[in-house]
Amino acid sequence: MTGSRISARSLLRETFATTKPIYAPLLTINFPNFILVALNSLGNLGSAGVLFFIYSFVAVPLFSGAMIFYTYRSLTRNQVTVGQAFNQASRRLLHLILAYILFVGVVFAGFIALIIPGLYVSYRLTFSLYATVIDNSSAVDSLSSSWKLSKGRWWLLFRAISLMVLLVFVPIILISLLIDPTAKSVGYQLTSNLLGFLAGPLMNVYLVLLYLRLRESAATIQ
Numbered sequence: 001m002t003g004s005r006i007s008a009r010s011l012l013r014e015t016f017a018t019t020k021p022i023y024a025p026l027l028t029i030n031f032p033n034f035i036l037v038a039l040n041s042l043g044n045l046g047s048a049g050v051l052f053f054i055y056s057f058v059a060v061p062l063f064s065g066a067m068i069f070y071t072y073r074s075l076t077r078n079q080v081t082v083g084q085a086f087n088q089a090s091r092r093l094l095h096l097i098l099a100y101i102l103f104v105g106v107v108f109a110g111f112i113a114l115i116i117p118g119l120y121v122s123y124r125l126t127f128s129l130y131a132t133v134i135d136n137s138s139a140v141d142s143l144s145s146s147w148k149l150s151k152g153r154w155w156l157l158f159r160a161i162s163l164m165v166l167l168v169f170v171p172i173i174l175i176s177l178l179i180d181p182t183a184k185s186v187g188y189q190l191t192s193n194l195l196g197f198l199a200g201p202l203m204n205v206y207l208v209l210l211y212l213r214l215r216e217s218a219a220t221i222q
Contacts, residue, residue: 006213006217008159008160008163009163011206011210012163012167012206014209015202015205015206015209018205019201019202019205021074022070022074022201022205023201025070025082026067026070026071026200026201026204027197027198027201029067029082029085029086030063030067030197030200030201031197032059033060033197034193036059037193037196038190040055057097057101058093058097060100061096061097061099061100061129062089062093062096063089064129064204065089065092065096065129065132065133066082066086066088066089067085067201067204068130068133068134068208069088069134070082070085071204071205071208072133072208072212075208075209075212088133089133092136095138095139096132096133098139099131099132099139099143100128101139102139102140102143103125103128103129103143106125106143107121107122110122123157123158123161124151124157125143125146125147126146126150126161127142127149127150127211127214128145129142130146130207130208130211131145131211134208148218149211149214149218150214153214160206160210164203164206168199168202169199171195172195172199173192175195176188176191179191
């Protein structure tokens with residue numbers, strides 16, 4: 001028995017419809033991350049290795065976890081505040097950090113081997129943080145859960161993520177290149193960071209919806 005069919009294009013339409021009422025809170029959650037990224041672009045963060053490490057492996061999981069939790073609770077009509085989303089992410093922070101480090105490490109090893117295996121592994125483990133936040137899984141269980149959930153769904157994930165990249169991130173790159181074709185100036189960095197910040201909620205909602213659809217589809221098989 002196969003699971004229900006998931007359409008990447010239908011999911012994209014649902015994303016735009018769903019994101020509107022929660023767009024501002026998601027921007028609020030991710031705003032500190034935007035400030036940190038902007039500082040890094042100006043050279044004030046990346047020059048300090050310890051601060052950059054803390055940002056990469058503490059701040060990123062924290063903000064991602066808060067956005068995932070807020071989105072999930074909103075989609076399930078169990079609304080929470082921005083503060084509550086951060087509190088939940090903070091309680092799960094150690095698991096989020098470990099899941100993120102494991103994800104980065106496994107994917108990096110895949111890319112060291114060959115590019116294609118790295119892409120394959122990254123897509124299969126995409127939902128590690130989502131399992132950590134939504135299902136309260138441990139770091140190892142989150143990776144295992146994402147791997148099992150995406151079994152036989154790699155091409156769906158490839159199409160879905162590629163569609164979002166084409167519609168959201170390619171325009172960001174093109175607009176930023178209009179600011180500076182060399183992609184080296186501060187203006188280019190700040191523009192791309194700002195546009196990425198504005199597009200972040202869409203990607204977050206899209207992946208939460210995709211995770212929930214995959215989970216529902218897997219439940220129909222069991």
